[in-house]
Amino acid sequence: xxxxxxxxxxxxxxxxxxxxxxFVPFVPLPLVQIAIGVVISISPSGLHIPLEPELFFVxxxxxxxxxxxxxxxxxxxxxxxxxxxLLALGLVFATVVVGGLFIHFLIPSIPLPAAFALAAILxxxxxxxxGSIASRMRMPKGIMRLLEGEGLMNDASxxxxxxxxxAATVTGFFSIYQAAGSFLLIAIGGLVSGxxxxxxxxxxxxxxxxxxxxxxxxxxxxxIITPFVIYILAEELGFSGILAVVAAGVVxxxxxxxxxxxTLELQKVSDNTWSVILYILNGLVFVLLxxxxxxxxxxxxxxxxFSNWDVIxxxxxxxxxxxxxxxxxxxxxxxxxxxxxxxKENDLAKFRAITTLTVSGVRGAVTLAGAFSIPYVIGxxxxxxxxxxxxxxxxxxILLTLIIASVFLPLLAKQTAGESMDQKQLDFEQAANxxxxxxxxxxxxLRTSENRVAYRRLTREYLQASGDIFFGNGSSWDFxxxxxxxxxxxxxxxxxxxLLAEELKTNDQLSDAAIAYLELRLQMIDEVLSHKTxxxxxxxxxxxxxxxxxxxxxxxxxxxxxxKVIREILSKVYTQIISDLQKGLKSEQNxxxxxxxxxxxxxxxxxxxxxDHAVDPVIEHQVLDLHYQVMEEMRRVTQQLFQENSISxxxxxxxxxxxxxxxxxxxxxxxxxxxx
Numbered sequence: 001x002x003x004x005x006x007x008x009x010x011x012x013x014x015x016x017x018x019x020x021x022x023f024v025p026f027v028p029l030p031l032v033q034i035a036i037g038v039v040i041s042i043s044p045s046g047l048h049i050p051l052e053p054e055l056f057f058v059x060x061x062x063x064x065x066x067x068x069x070x071x072x073x074x075x076x077x078x079x080x081x082x083x084x085x086l087l088a089l090g091l092v093f094a095t096v097v098v099g100g101l102f103i104h105f106l107i108p109s110i111p112l113p114a115a116f117a118l119a120a121i122l123x124x125x126x127x128x129x130x131g132s133i134a135s136r137m138r139m140p141k142g143i144m145r146l147l148e149g150e151g152l153m154n155d156a157s158x159x160x161x162x163x164x165x166x167a168a169t170v171t172g173f174f175s176i177y178q179a180a181g182s183f184l185l186i187a188i189g190g191l192v193s194g195x196x197x198x199x200x201x202x203x204x205x206x207x208x209x210x211x212x213x214x215x216x217x218x219x220x221x222x223x224i225i226t227p228f229v230i231y232i233l234a235e236e237l238g239f240s241g242i243l244a245v246v247a248a249g250v251v252x253x254x255x256x257x258x259x260x261x262x263t264l265e266l267q268k269v270s271d272n273t274w275s276v277i278l279y280i281l282n283g284l285v286f287v288l289l290x291x292x293x294x295x296x297x298x299x300x301x302x303x304x305x306f307s308n309w310d311v312i313x314x315x316x317x318x319x320x321x322x323x324x325x326x327x328x329x330x331x332x333x334x335x336x337x338x339x340x341x342x343x344k345e346n347d348l349a350k351f352r353a354i355t356t357l358t359v360s361g362v363r364g365a366v367t368l369a370g371a372f373s374i375p376y377v378i379g380x381x382x383x384x385x386x387x388x389x390x391x392x393x394x395x396x397x398i399l400l401t402l403i404i405a406s407v408f409l410p411l412l413a414k415q416t417a418g419e420s421m422d423q424k425q426l427d428f429e430q431a432a433n434x435x436x437x438x439x440x441x442x443x444x445x446l447r448t449s450e451n452r453v454a455y456r457r458l459t460r461e462y463l464q465a466s467g468d469i470f471f472g473n474g475s476s477w478d479f480x481x482x483x484x485x486x487x488x489x490x491x492x493x494x495x496x497x498x499l500l501a502e503e504l505k506t507n508d509q510l511s512d513a514a515i516a517y518l519e520l521r522l523q524m525i526d527e528v529l530s531h532k533t534x535x536x537x538x539x540x541x542x543x544x545x546x547x548x549x550x551x552x553x554x555x556x557x558x559x560x561x562x563x564k565v566i567r568e569i570l571s572k573v574y575t576q577i578i579s580d581l582q583k584g585l586k587s588e589q590n591x592x593x594x595x596x597x598x599x600x601x602x603x604x605x606x607x608x609x610x611x612d613h614a615v616d617p618v619i620e621h622q623v624l625d626l627h628y629q630v631m632e633e634m635r636r637v638t639q640q641l642f643q644e645n646s647i648s649x650x651x652x653x654x655x656x657x658x659x660x661x662x663x664x665x666x667x668x669x670x671x672x673x674x675x676x
Contacts (some may be wrong), residue, residue, distance in 0.1 A: 009047065013040065014283035026404050026633060030129045030286040032363075036398065038498040051290055053373030056288075057233055060281050062245045062584060064128065066227035067278055068152055069249020080146050082339040087146070088153030091329045095123040095162050095322065102321050110386045114626075117165035118390050120251050121371055122322060122397055126364025127151030128282050129402060143353070147360050155366045156242040160186055169385070169576075170378045172267035180539020186240045193237060194244030197230045216269055224277070224530065226252070273565070285365040292368065300392040311389070315396035319404070322397070327358040348353075356412045357469035362401045368395050369532045428654050431602050431638070432649045435655065436462075439634040446626055454622035456629075484593035488584065492577045492601070492634060497522060499573045507569075514562045518569070 017033040024032070040047050099119030127148050160183050162268065205219055227245045234244035234567055301308050330337065331354055345506045371394035373386050426434065447455045504510070510518070579599050584594035638659065642652045 006047065006049065009040075010284060010287060011280070013037070013287050017287070019282060026406075026410070028402065029283075031402055031406060033286035034281055034290035034402075037287040038293055039290075040278045041291045041294040046294075047291060047473070049288065051288060051292055051372045053369045054672040056365075056369040057241070058228060060285050061369065062231035063224075064281055064365075065077050065152065065155065065242060066245040066249040066252075066284075068127065068148065068228075069246040069468075071249075071254045080149050080587075082140075083151035083333070084153060086336065087150040087329075088331050090155050091326065092120075092123040092154050092157045092161065093361045095325055096120045096165070098325055099123070099318070101537045103318060106317055107386070109387070110390070111169065113165055113169040114385050114390065117162055117169060117374070118371075118393060120158055120165050120360050121367050121394060122318070122363055123161070124153055124363070124366045125361045126153045126366065128285070129362045129554055130360050130366045130405065132178070139429075143356060143360070146357070152246050153243075154239045156187060156190065156208055156246075159242065159366065159370060166374060170375060172379065179525055186238070187243055189237065190240030190243030191232055193234050194230055194247035194493045196253050197233060197244070198226070198248035201226055201229075201248075208623065218309070220269055220273060223252075224273070231251070265352065275437060278293055285368075287544050289365070289368050289395070289398065292372070293399070296388070296392045298396050299388045303388070305390070311392065313398070314393060315400055318393060319397050319400045322401075323358055323361065326361050327354060327528060330354045347654060353410060356409070359405050359408045359412065362405045363394075363398045364402075371395070372635075401529070406643060408572075426641065426651070428651050431641060431651055431655050432658060434641065435637050435659070438637040441631045442633040443626065443630050446629060448602055451626065458626050461627075462630075482671065484590060488581070488590055488597055489624035493576050495580060496573050499576060500569070503569050510565065511562055514566055517562075517566060520556065520567075574601055577601055578605065628664075629657060634659055639663075 013036050014033070017029060017036055021027065021029045021032045021038075095294060095656055096116055096119045099111065099122065100116035104110060104115035107115075110118070125147070127150070130147055130151075131144075164182070203224065205222060208218070211654055212650050230248045231241035231245050235241040300311055334350060334354065355442055371391045374390060376387065378384055440459075443455070443458065443462075500522055504515065504522075518644045578598060581594045581598045581601065582588045583649065587594075635656070638647075638652060642649070647655070
């Protein structure tokens with residue numbers, strides 16, 4: 001049970017981090033997750049999860065790199081093969097040598113082989129962390145592709161160098177020739193074995209299809225376990241499991257392109273499933289890092305051998321050397337790198353481009369897992385020299401590189417993308433217009449031959465909803481008026497509830513099916529009335545229930561005659577509501593709100609009175625399904641504009657309230673019969 005509670009808590013933390021990051025989009029999600037992990041760890045009932053490096057690599061690194069290999073464009077990686085190799089191989093080994101010598105010079109108590117081990121585990125960059133930071137800015141495409149390719153390859157080279165350095169520390173023996181030969185064997189063996197195992201798995205899936213097994217669940221399960229199986233088998237064979245899963249991902253990408261037309265449904269399920277898996281795994285990586293930081297810090301800060309200020313200084317010094325070495329390396333080989341990178345319009349200035357690539361060298365999950373895989377003892381039985389200090393330095397470097405990238409990358413990205421630093425933000429009308437454009441485009445993509453009637457109806461609703469702000473009113477969109485309208489609607493629903501309840505008590509001519517419909521409608525109104533403040537948020541739930549009880553449908557056994565009786569009852573209800581609204585015109589406080597709502601309820605009454613046929617439940621369902629999808633897309637666009645700093649926090653809040661009003665109004669209008 002304890003394990004289950006821990007897993008549930010970790011999932012909750014991941015969800016909470018996303019919510020928090022929505023309010024502070026300038027803070028990268030990895031930093032939010034690390035911070036929550038730290039807080040949970042240092043709390044009185046702190047959570048402490050021992051990190052098992054081998055299990056960490058299998059559960060996290062293998063599927064993440066497999067997916068990276070599957071989604072990263074191969075043609076662009078091939079064009080960037082030279083700069084990728086310069087960074088993933090050349091820079092890694094330069095970091096091991098130069099960084100190791102500097103660490104040993106800075107901290108003499110760390111032997112040279114152990115210093116090389118620390119430098120090696122600090123050499124791989126974390127493209128996941130960089131991607132999280134870059135998601136809220138416009139990074140040049142060429143730079144992102146180079147970083148992705150580097151991240152795919154330098155994990156393997158850094159870990160191989162790390163293993164040799166650790167082995168030298170443990171055994172006291174090291175041979176450069178043996179190390180070079182072993183590296184080639186491990187690297188080539190990993191790539192070949194990964195590709196061959198991927199081809200074997202693909203062949204098995206094709207064979208299953210030939211035998212008629214097209215079950216998406218089975219094929220999806222095979223796809224999920226593929227990176228784990230390939231990583232474990234490659235490691236058992238003595239090859240690089242990391243390069244094996246990368247190669248397998250590339251092979252699966254080729255297979256996917258060839259079979260996409262035959263397995264379109266599987267591709268859709270695969271994309272959705274992997275998006276959830278990757279979201280959870282990426283979150284867990286940084287939450288676990290946050291949970292480990294206090295334990296690693298506590299050991300070092302309580303050690304009398306080192307001053308607390310000294311170890312913090314070590315982190316800053318090591319990070320500075322790593323970034324300086326990366327900057328120098330990029331400068332030396334810039335002529336081989338720059339022609340292969342593509343930028344927009346104005347080409348990047350050399351210094352700015354190199355600085356962007358330098359700051360993007362964030363350390364992450366592989367560094368953390370490698371540091372914790374350091375053995376406790378060496379060959380002679382004594383403790384591994386300064387193991388706790390090495391882990392603390394690795395964790396501190398990860399945090400510092402993340403913070404540096406979070407601060408400087410947004411500034412550099414604006415300049416590298418050719419944008420001015422004083423870019424003007426959109427006002428409310430401009431942001432709403434942009435959101436509506438995206439929403440209508442998305443609605444067009446959702447249009448099919450089956451939902452064309454629902455599409456036309458929803459388009460008319462959206463024209464009216466958007467017209468409230470764009471056709472004549474402009475900046476006069478008054479949120480105080482909308483709040484008053486919401487208050488008046490609340491009282492209108494109270495009137496509807498009272499009249500329907502009276503009808504149920506006094507009308508002896510109602511059939512059982514009609515009574516069931518009216519009772520469920522009352523139940524839905526009760527739900528909304530009990531959440532007065534959150535009327536717009538409960539409109540969705542109201543309509544979802546209403547779909548199941550539409551007059552004249554097979555879902556509630558209402559006959560056409562029953563539908564006519566119910567429409568007569570609703571006509572009386574809405575006639576009374578309109579009468580009450582007309583009386584409200586005499587109130588100075590509610591005059592404007594009543595004046596605005598009377599045409600809406602008159603339209604509803606007209607639809608009810610003029611409709612001689614039952615509502616088509618299929619069309620009603622399609623309208624609402626399209627509506628909710630479009631509203632979610634518009635909210636996503638709103639959040640994206642906020643994260644890109646295109647709109648202010650105040651404008652974002654106004655736009656979200658505006659979308660709530662639109663969602664509630666369209667959902668309420670969809671409850672009533674429409675002209676067909």
